[in-house]
């Protein structure tokens with residue numbers, strides 16, 4: 576039998592999973608590692624299968640690594656919390672009986688800060704963003720559309736009351752985040768001019784990290800998401816903006832900043848995702864503010880990373896151009912949505 580490299584607590588995890596699966600009568604042979612363990616920032620992820628079908632992934636075990644937090648995300652949850660969220664959502668999607676879902680929760684593994692779930696064979700939406708997608712966008716468009724639909728269903732799992740959004744406060748918050756003064760001048764000006772409006776917006780329990788990398792188009796054609804917090808309650812735009820920001824700052828778009836065909840693709844993918852989302856949303860201005868805030872945070876994180884790894888000027892320049900272009904674009908939409916008109920700002924800064 577081919578042996579797969581371990582890492583983390585592979586042997587403890589293997590034995591714990593084996594005893595759980597045995598108890599449920601789900602194993603024919605022994606539990607074995609089926610793919611290399613991924614040691615990530617916040618977690619170790621193990622891929623396991625049955626020794627009677629070597630190399631076939633059937634289960635994933637996710638173990639929390641306390642302490643290591645990702646700067647643009649909130650503190651990571653314990654395995655128990657993640658498992659509970661998965662159970663809640665798995666039940667919700669089972670009731671809907673649509674081609675959307677989450678991995679099947681198996682168990683929290685005793686003695687470890689880890690839980691097991693089913694492995695979903697398929698392709699991550701982030702992997703559909705390739706240079707060839709520019710010429711053949713159909714799969715990526717369909718994936719963005721079903722990602723939007725999936726997210727809207729997830730948001731309906733636990734509907735909350737409405738919340739009030741104060742546009743002026745949100746704008747001030749973003750300006751406060753930009754201590755380094757990286758925002759394009761035109762956008763800064765728009766944020767400063769944005770009138771105070773208090774909007775009633777829907778509130779939902781958020782996925783927490785709804786990025787293209789955390790969505791899989793399954794081999795069976797369904798759309799699935801994992802890496803879910805399902806803890807914080809906020810406007811749906813928080814998750815929607817995360818997907819859009821991660822999509823639009825993908826390598827494909829940072830490499831080819833000014834190509835019109837790539838720019839068109841970006842806009843079509845965004846549209847497909849938003850059209851796919853079929854649940855109540857806030858006024859557009861809330862989404863634009865959210866995207867601007869998340870872009871700014873991500874730009875800061877990415878810059879720090881590039882500086883820390885000593886990446887060359889050229890690459891940093893491309894990254895800066897990408898973020899500045901996106902921020903300016905969302906600035907114009909913000910001006911429209913805020914009733915400011917484009918003319919005075921379009922060419923400023």
Ligand SMILES: Nc1ncnc2c1ncn2[C@@H]1O[C@H](COP(=O)(O)OP(=O)(O)OP(=O)(O)O)[C@@H](O)[C@H]1O
Nearest residue numbers: 615616617618620635678692693694695788801802
């Ligand atoms: N149930 C699953 N089915 C198929 N692949 C999975 C599954 N769970 C995780 N993976 C794979 O493992 C990778 C890492 O898992 P996950 O996204 O949960 O961890 P992470 O990004 O490190 O999360 P966090 O940021 O919370 O630490 C995923 O990108 C995906 O490729």
Ligand SMILES: [Mg+2]
Nearest residue numbers: 788789801802
């Ligand atoms: Mg992930």
